[in-house]
Amino acid sequence: MDLATLTLSEIEQGWHTTATAYICNYCGQDFQQDQVFHLHDAFYPAAEMINHHIQSAHPDAINQLIQSSSKYNTLTTKQRDLLVAFSQGVKDATIAQDNHVAAATIRHQKFTFREKAKQAKLYLAIYNQVFNNPERDTPIALPLATQANGPIAITQRDYHQILQKYFEPGDKLRLKRWPKQHKAILAVLKRVSLEIPTTQHFTERTMNDLLVPIFDDYVRLRRYLIDYGFLARTADGQDYWRLTFKE
Incomplete structure (x- = not known):
């Protein structure tokens, strides 16, 4: 045997x-x-x-x-x-x-x-x-806008390792520092975007109120969320909403 x-x-x-x-x-x-x-x-x-x-x-x-x-x-x-x-x-x-x-x-x-x-x-x-967990090697879903600098895939394993590295432990989401690597930035943006309801619109002020507890440089965080397709806003910057994409 x-x-x-x-x-x-x-x-x-x-x-x-x-x-x-x-x-x-x-x-x-x-x-x-x-x-x-x-x-x-x-x-x-x-x-x-x-x-x-x-x-x-x-x-x-x-x-x-x-x-x-x-x-x-x-x-x-x-x-x-x-x-x-x-x-x-x-x-x-x-x-x-x-x-x-x-x-x-x-x-x-x-x-x-x-x-x-x-x-x-x-x-x-x-x-x-x-x-033996095949899901850990499957890629997480990302907006198409994240592919602007070329195709990139982040596995579930990568994603969770990055979150452990860049976020404070605890119940409240708090970013320790801004990552330098492209993959880490996307993983961080993905996680932050999950804190934004998909059924709600925000003014710039209410969006800032949501992001400030997560990271001190909330302006950078907001800009990256928009640039990489996690958030959208009107041309006058008065209305923000979270974009949805195929999971």
Whole structure:
């Protein structure tokens, strides 16, 4: 069983798939997806046959997992013995008697296993978000005006890293300093624009009131928002509104 290439679900169910077949994790027997299998006067597609195979050929599959010789199995011998007993439904009192310990000790070990499972669940969630999240590599939506100096793409990963670098932590949006790089400027403008309602028009004064808490040089911020297509205004500068674009 190659734990490095199998998903959690594939390890739990005992089989995995290729483009053409269902493969048993334990013995490697394959069931071709385009075949039908005869068993006990009935016929089964490969998707059902693989489960019949696991149940009949590997009834001790849970024990095989527990006793796996994989380098990733860090369970001690005592922990493995306890898990085998738990999987077989042996009562805590019986396990305690067989191991010459108090029943409370066995209950505590169950609690420890549950805590380790919670830790593993959180680690997997963190790992998947960091390394296996395709959305982090998708570009954020920007107005067409941002392409004036040539095509540019900012991924979700870039976007969030830039925000962490240039904005103060906390609930209120506050820009630390004006960025120098074009990509960082666009990311900052994108974030600031989200603070401006799309269903409302502003005078110059009310727009300034909205931008002043975000950045001291609110005039520059306002000008860039307009130049890069996040904001629009009338020729006399009396009416401002946020532009919408395809997300």
